[in-house]
Amino acid sequence: MINLLCSGFIMMVLLSGCGWDGTPTRNNDFVPLTSIEIVAVTSTIAAHTSTTLTAKGNFSGIFTRDITDQVTWSSDSPAVAAFVTAASPNRVTGSSPGTATLTATVGSVSATFKLTVSSATITALTISPDAPTVAKGLNTQFTALGAFSDNTTQDLTFDVAWASSDTAVATVSDDPGNKGFVQAIAAGPSTISATFVGGISATTLLTVTEPVLQTITVLPANPSVLSLSSTDSFTATGHFSDGTTPDITSQVTWSSSNPAVATIATTGGAATTLSQGTTSINATLNGVSGASNLKVTGGNLTSFTISPAATTIVTLANNTRVRMTATGTFSNGSIRDITGAVQWTSADPSRASVTAAGGNLEWLTALAATQSTIITATITPFIPFTTTLRVTAPQLLSIALSPATLNLTAGTSSPLTVTANFGDGTSQDVTSLSTLTSGDTAKATVATGGFGTERVTGVASGTTTISATYMYNGVTFSTQFPVTVMVATRTLRSLTISPQISSVAAGNQVQFSAMAGYSDGTSVDVTADTTWTVDNPNIAILADSVNQPGLVLGVDNGVAKLTASFGGMTPILATTITVTGP
Secondary structure: OHHHHHHHHHHHHHHHHOOOOOOOOOOOOOOOOOEEEEEEOOOEEEOOOEEEEEEEEEEOOOEEEEOOOOOEEEEOOOOOEEOOOOOOOOEEEEOOOEEEEEEEEEOOEEEEEEEEEEOOOEEEEEEEOOOOEEEOOOEEEOEEEEEEOOOOEEEOOOOOEEEEOOOOOEEEOOOOOOOOEEEEOOOEEEEEEEEOOOOOEEEEEEEEEOOOEEEEEEEOOOOEEEOOOOOEEOEEEEEEOOOOOOEOOOOOEEEEOOOOOEEEOOOOOEEEEOOOEEEEEEEEEOOEEEEEEEEEEOOOEEEEEEEOOOOOEEEEEOOOEEEEEEEEEEOOOOEEEOHHHOEEEEOOOOOEEEEEEEOOEEEEEEOOOEEEEEEEEEOOOOOOEEEEEEEEOOOEEEEEEEOOEEEEEOOOEEEOEEEEEEOOOOEEEOHHHOEEEEOOOOOEEEEOOOOOOOEEEEOOOEEEEEEEEEEEOOEEEEOOOOEEEEEEOOOEEEEEEEOOEEEEEOOOEEEOEEEEEEOOOOEEEOHHHOEEEEOOOOOEEEEEOOOEEEEEEEOOOEEEEEEEEEOOEOOOOOEEEEEEOO
């Protein structure tokens, strides 16, 4: 034991010699306290004022530290000076002129300090800061300084009585533990006063202003996004002095530190990723800024193609449309749909228009008959592709629905197609422009979202029909033969995702499918009816939930989980997606 104590003593001496600051990293439990030193701001105070004392402990000459909160304080002349403030045990208050011996004690070790209480009287009182301005929700600390007849000055912040003329505007604490602390409550003026014994007082005007912006949070925080993916929107949340956090996305000025990687509109928060790399997306308002670091993955675009192909002439009947797509090839070998990143323009918007329906879907709509109209697909700095569109005005003879019959399990769906047959011998898919109606929505419903992927969903056992109407040149056409839908109710037993485990490079894609198993042995592909989720969009994302259900794109290096929910059933084990990249 003696050797152990000696080793500890030698170690402390060595540490002290190496520049150790004497502050122990844990409670001292083996080096005894040998003496106490009392330190004071002043040894003389005026009557009715106070000061604080500090106790410094010396531990066997090895180290010293502040032990103010451990000592017991006492006065031999409480009528002259006494420790009377419970919230601040080391504060001594003078009551009447004289001298008092103050003692600090820890166990058997103690120290004394002589305090003189003078007969000086106060001659002036001032408050600092003078006439401050504080924003709503913020606070400030006032101090009171007294000048006395013996030409001394003393901090009287603790000794005066504080008050606010309008507590609805600002409050000032007169609590012993927080004297002179002001909180700004509402915009407006309030007079802050400090009053000393005998009625000596001072005032200052506090002006509370409207809340000020202090910080900005930009979301998403530090995302990873594929190059030339659909526009990614950032949001800005302002944190104001009154604690409010409004959305200020439309008020801030947006900027990108590296426009070659990604650009962002100066207002609105809509960013467009251009090439692989990193950039800082910044939001600034009233001199306050917030940022999010954007990492762009998936390689750089080396070429792209469009469909219908640029070398073909597209012929459409007026008031019909066709889907336009763009496919990009990237420097890391990945190939993916970039339809949403292309700038599509029509040479004559009165004849044809290109409109985004959502996700990676762009519609080329023929509006009026013309010999030719040029449709251009542009991605800077590549040479634009152009497609020639010829719009005709043939006579519409009929529309037809297919398939003729559908056999569905309740809770599952199947697509329908509406075909328009024209007098010039041509036919076109007009599903997205048609209105589909169920004869009995208690048996089956039909969703029409204008995406060209209209689907009939079985609801309950029974049979119903689906019919369609389509307006062409102001005339409404109806299907002559509706689709017969037969719905069976089955008990769901299982849901299986495939493939179960997949590895994909950033920028590449994997198509997942969901298969529902029923109690009668029936299996149904429910990929389009399943709710797909990915737990980490910085690693993998769903390409287009509406138009391409179950299609997953790798974004950045890491592991993500894909889950599928259908009919209240979720796979026990989520599918793991390992992404390599960027």
